[in-house]
Amino acid sequence: MGWWLQALEAGTQKAVRDALIAFMAATAQAQAEATKEAQRAGIELAKTKGTAYLGRKPSYTREQLGTVKDLLGKGTGVTEVAKTTGLTRATIYRIKDDPTNAEKALLSWGQVG
The missing domain is CATH 1.20.5 (Single alpha-helices involved in coiled-coils or other helix-helix interfaces)
Structure with a gap:
């Protein structure tokens, strides 16, 4: 029971x-x-x-963006670019996939080239 x-x-x-x-x-x-x-x-x-x-502030500077573009243009791999610049691989991929938007984000936050 x-x-x-x-x-x-x-x-x-x-x-x-x-x-x-x-x-x-x-x-x-x-x-x-x-x-x-x-x-x-x-x-x-x-x-x-x-x-x-403005959205979220970019995690990279104008100099880093230039370095990323140069290295990617030379065919350097994403992991190597990340190690060289100190940025995350996700950031490198975001820049690689849409460099115009990456540039626009810097401009909207006042980082003129």
Whole structure:
């Protein structure tokens, strides 16, 4: 008889636990969506006001960008370019894939060439 009661309580506890976890997950997802929406709204407001929305500051300098372009132009591998410049491979790939945007990012942050 005691075993039956424990199994029933465990089943109830599991159901309550699962419901609580589902509720917490839904709350976290709603909060994340609200945060993203607020960020989008802030960016749009800055753009409409004429305030420069610069995005994230580039992790590289004008000199590093020039070095990366030169080395990649000579056929140097991404890993070697990263070691030479001190930048991450991800940054090198980002510059390699879109050098125009890399240049634009520096210009928007006031690093003129």
